[in-house]
Amino acid sequence: MSKIYVGNLPFSADETAVRDLFAQHGTVDSVALIMDRDTGRPRGFGFVEMPRADAARAIQSLNGHDMGGRPLKVNEAQDKPRGGGGGGGGGQRRW
């Protein structure tokens, strides 16, 4: 499973739309649109979890895909740092 960073998303886009869009290029395990925690407004980007194989295809296929009139920016997402011992500094730990 790989994480995909989706940026330049239209404010009108929903998790369902993103999921369906990525589902066309592979199996979507999970979709999460990030919203501003301060104001509650959508930041315009999100994350999609897909199998590594499908993720690679989706990234290349959906990268630049026009959604809501805006070219989506799809790229491998960084691993969210977790507290507790070492860690930090990002870096995807070998699975």
Next chain:
DNA sequence: TCTGAGCGC
């Protein structure tokens, strides 16, 4: 209601 960088609690 509106807005537009860019990696989530």
